[in-house]
Amino acid sequence: MSQSLSPAVDPTPFESSVGSRSHESVVAHHFVDAEQQHATAELGMWMFLVTEIMFFGAFFLAYLIYREWYPAAFAQGSHHMDVMLGTLNTAVLLTSSFTMALAVHAAEHSQRRQLVGLLSATFVLGAVFLGIKGLEYYHKYAEQLIPFAGWTFGPTGNERVGMMAFFNLYFLMTGMHAFHMVLGLAMLAILIVLANSDRIPSSRSILVHNVGLYWHFVDLVWVYLFPFFYLVAIRPAGHL
Amino acid sequence: MSSTVISPPNRNYLNVSYTVRSWLLTHDHKRIALLYLVGVTFFFVIGGLAAAVVRLELMTPRGDLTESETYNKLFTMHGITMTFFFLIPAIPAVLGNFLVPLMVGARDLAFPKLNLLSWYLYMLGGLLTMWSILAGGVDTGWTFYTPYSSTYSNTYVMATALGVFTAGFSSILTGLNIIVTTHKMRCPGLTWFRLPLFIWSMYAASLIMVLATPVLAAAIVLVGLERVLGIGIFDPAMGGDPLLFQHLFWFYAHPAVYIMVLPAFGVISELVACFSQRRPFGYSFIGFSSFAIAILGFLVWGHHMFVSGQSVYAGLIFSLLSFLVAIPSGIKVFNWTATLYKASISWETPMLYALGFVGLFTIGGLTGLFLACLAIDVHVHDTYFVVAHFHYIMVGGTVMAFLGGIHFWWPKITGRMYPESWARLSAILIFIGFNLTFFPQFILGYLGMPRRYHIYPEEFQVLNVMSSAGASILGVGYFFPMTYLIWSIFYGPVAPDNPFGHTGLEWQTPSPPPTENFAEIPIVTEEAYNFLPDDTRQKIAEEVPLVPVA
Numbered sequence: 047m048s049q050s051l052s053p054a055v056d057p058t059p060f061e062s063s064v065g066s067r068s069h070e071s072v073v074a075h076h077f078v079d080a081e082q083q084h085a086t087a088e089l090g091m092w093m094f095l096v097t098e099i100m101f102f103g104a105f106f107l108a109y110l111i112y113r114e115w116y117p118a119a120f121a122q123g124s125h126h127m128d129v130m131l132g133t134l135n136t137a138v139l140l141t142s143s144f145t146m147a148l149a150v151h152a153a154e155h156s157q158r159r160q161l162v163g164l165l166s167a168t169f170v171l172g173a174v175f176l177g178i179k180g181l182e183y184y185h186k187y188a189e190q191l192i193p194f195a196g197w198t199f200g201p202t203g204n205e206r207v208g209m210m211a212f213f214n215l216y217f218l219m220t221g222m223h224a225f226h227m228v229l230g231l232a233m234l235a236i237l238i239v240l241a242n243s244d245r246i247p248s249s250r251s252i253l254v255h256n257v258g259l260y261w262h263f264v265d266l267v268w269v270y271l272f273p274f275f276y277l278v279a280i281r282p283a284g285h286l
Numbered sequence: 287m288s289s290t291v292i293s294p295p296n297r298n299y300l301n302v303s304y305t306v307r308s309w310l311l312t313h314d315h316k317r318i319a320l321l322y323l324v325g326v327t328f329f330f331v332i333g334g335l336a337a338a339v340v341r342l343e344l345m346t347p348r349g350d351l352t353e354s355e356t357y358n359k360l361f362t363m364h365g366i367t368m369t370f371f372f373l374i375p376a377i378p379a380v381l382g383n384f385l386v387p388l389m390v391g392a393r394d395l396a397f398p399k400l401n402l403l404s405w406y407l408y409m410l411g412g413l414l415t416m417w418s419i420l421a422g423g424v425d426t427g428w429t430f431y432t433p434y435s436s437t438y439s440n441t442y443v444m445a446t447a448l449g450v451f452t453a454g455f456s457s458i459l460t461g462l463n464i465i466v467t468t469h470k471m472r473c474p475g476l477t478w479f480r481l482p483l484f485i486w487s488m489y490a491a492s493l494i495m496v497l498a499t500p501v502l503a504a505a506i507v508l509v510g511l512e513r514v515l516g517i518g519i520f521d522p523a524m525g526g527d528p529l530l531f532q533h534l535f536w537f538y539a540h541p542a543v544y545i546m547v548l549p550a551f552g553v554i555s556e557l558v559a560c561f562s563q564r565r566p567f568g569y570s571f572i573g574f575s576s577f578a579i580a581i582l583g584f585l586v587w588g589h590h591m592f593v594s595g596q597s598v599y600a601g602l603i604f605s606l607l608s609f610l611v612a613i614p615s616g617i618k619v620f621n622w623t624a625t626l627y628k629a630s631i632s633w634e635t636p637m638l639y640a641l642g643f644v645g646l647f648t649i650g651g652l653t654g655l656f657l658a659c660l661a662i663d664v665h666v667h668d669t670y671f672v673v674a675h676f677h678y679i680m681v682g683g684t685v686m687a688f689l690g691g692i693h694f695w696w697p698k699i700t701g702r703m704y705p706e707s708w709a710r711l712s713a714i715l716i717f718i719g720f721n722l723t724f725f726p727q728f729i730l731g732y733l734g735m736p737r738r739y740h741i742y743p744e745e746f747q748v749l750n751v752m753s754s755a756g757a758s759i760l761g762v763g764y765f766f767p768m769t770y771l772i773w774s775i776f777y778g779p780v781a782p783d784n785p786f787g788h789t790g791l792e793w794q795t796p797s798p799p800p801t802e803n804f805a806e807i808p809i810v811t812e813e814a815y816n817f818l819p820d821d822t823r824q825k826i827a828e829e830v831p832l833v834p835v836a
Contacts (some may be wrong), residue, residue: 076394086470171371194516211525
């Protein structure tokens, strides 16, 4: 592949074209310098997050419509949420965002040991979140509040379908969020392995930076999901 | 042909390696564009064959060729294959992939590996959909409307939906790549207002790909979860609303029309400028009108739902917003026309396609205004009028521009010229065949023939036979380019670097370009479309016969 047509200009256009720059990283052949490569990677990640916002946006739209349709049922549904566990999970997740932000800082400053430690802490906190979420799911199953698996909730008519819509949305949106958490954990695991074998020099800290952006995004989704499902009834029923 | 301009065969992106591996694992945007070209051509043929059977069935008022169920599966297969696997990727993933890095003076797209991944996702999605068709087909129509798709249809909805979902990721990756490339990879001196208009419209189309496709993905996920798990977001028995699917679907699928047609606008802007040897009239208006269309396109989805029970007030607003789309579209048509006015036009094949496009797109766009009228839409909704309207946009628009663009950049892509007389003949056949196929459908629709039925009253037969006859001419017209373009790769005359005398960075590098596109990253010092004055051009034309003579 890496033949050259212009020896006079650039002897190896497909290899590192770092030249006089002090970066030790490999700049891909189609970039002028490491700076351009970083800026490109970061913009790419932001664009990807835009697609994620639109993806979740469809579910949030469904939520808004059904909450407008069934305000009473949504308030009642939120009484079946475990606010304590939800709050705990929110705290766990926000802490993981904090450790992730510190990890990005460590990566940018070539602090390898701190980087591995902070990424691992983020990973553990993420796993704890999923564990608590699983426990909550199990409680809902035991209370037979899963609309598509053993639903036995009593009332009829509008209240019944409203509650079903609430719990359908609850499992859909928290499930979709958990799925993104799993993907985030997988990315973190890869980063931990790379960092541990010293393959993330500060010039490649964009890797950690981008995973960090993703992780914060997933946290941010939860920041909306938590009040949307757990805290509805704090406002009087009937008022959105 | 003058031999002075022909450079000796040198190392280029095509002859750098001949192994299968070097193609299937390539990161070169130009090779990936050719992989996409093979893909979209394959799916175009599949979708075309489905349309051929549909048109054959419609020759007679009775259902004598296919049963109702088979017919439903045929038009579904035609729609799904053509929209998701031909029209959406055709120009962005083939011409866009090939040209965007060349036009912005870059060595590749921003993310070459994601680009390759997008092709694999596209093929995976396409082949999954093809499998579902072979296994038994889908009968929901390409729109997958709930509750039919989520609850009642016993066909291969899941496999097809998964195929479309997968292809959606490839579309997102292509759009993301083009946006980031345009922002970050432009060569020195290439400011936004020096960009070719093709880049402006590719950028606008990419914005839609990135913003709209995830919503389709979400809608498909919801249909899938309803079929598999029973999460009834669209199920009234669980408090859901089947109409919500239509909202989500059209929030994607209406902007998707502009994913198909905005890149076509970009191609036409290049062709009109080149073959009138002029800077397009109102460069910045053409550029910004692409963005206006992209933005307005997100606000008009409700015009697909005028008779779906949405509120009258919503209908009024969607109607008004739909009318507004005509303004930027009109700006484009008027500006192309103004570019042609008193210019020294030459009549190479790409220009024939471009002129065909302007006429057909105008008819398609104006009939879109009829459909945006609430009262008229009640009459013609779900009739052949709608079918004719969107085929004028998609076939008369996108396919014409795609073919025009393929011919125009064929010398750059392959290093060979296409045979001009065969190409002109095909362009004219396609224009005639297209109009004969679809114009009668406007009349059929206005007379009240509904779409998606294979049995119809006797009095509609004449117009249907005309339509089917036109379709066969159209088929011949499409068959020729597939043949002579392949022939030209081996036997066509060797192409010079800039056979049509166009401006733009892609013409300043050899045909075909080397793998790294430019020996040296160019530095741009002049405006786009900086064509030579008439007298200078005349002088050059005498020396190089291939430059179009006024």
